[in-house]
Ligand code: KIV
């Protein structure tokens with residue numbers, strides 16, 4: 001089977017077909033989500049919080065993300081794989097952005113890259129697109145700027161909607177193939193989705209985007225204390241806790257391993 005490519009996502013927008021996206025940071029999750037039919041997988045810089053245990057996405061580096069990218073690409077067959085450029089790897093200049101995108105393509109084996117920001121990073125998006133690399137934008141709440149934005153907050157309420165709209169349009173004009181809308185009022189996302197020709201991918205952005213993304217650990221209930229925009233489809237935290245406790249009890253009680261698990 002062939003990989004999903006950008007024109008297929010654009011065709012889905014034209015047909016009004018919604019599609020799901022998930023993060024993945026390793027082999028098994030990539031294999032499972034790919035086989036489940038998720039067409040786009042993102043190695044998010046949210047690996048900072050969900051793999052490396054950092055408090056924010058700010059400290060995670062290109063060198064920390066590239067091995068995760070390689071594993072997700074190697075373990076998937078059909079999905080379009082997007083690598084997320086971390087804080088500090090593209091803000092300096094369009095040239096820096098292009099150099100980082102090239103590393104993600106050559107050393108991460110990904111098929112596209114994502115970066116945060118609208119109007120202010122349009123030159124970066126354009127430089128990467130001009131080199132033949134598909135770029136996914138990300139506007140609204142942008143976690144790499146959480147210190148500047150004053151924490152996790154909905155962006156684009158009231159008159160601030162104009163800025164989010166301008167950012168989304170700037171991303172499209174710069175040549176991005178899709179744009180993530182994070183923590184944006186549903187009414188604003190609906191308007192952006194109607195105005196843009198590229199697909200919008202919501203997270204905390206209401207029901208009217210062209211696509212939806214979640215961090216996989218949130219989607220399956222691995223992380224505690226998820227925000228209201230998350231829906232949990234499993235209790236993986238409970239499942240793993242019970243498994244670890246049962247295993248521990250067996251070892252301590254001498255009921256595992258038995259002769260069945262032994263070589264003679
Ligand atoms: O890093 C990430 O997981 C993301 C998605 C939530 C869009 O940027």
Ligand code: NA
Pocket residue numbers: 044045046084
């Ligand atoms: Na991200």
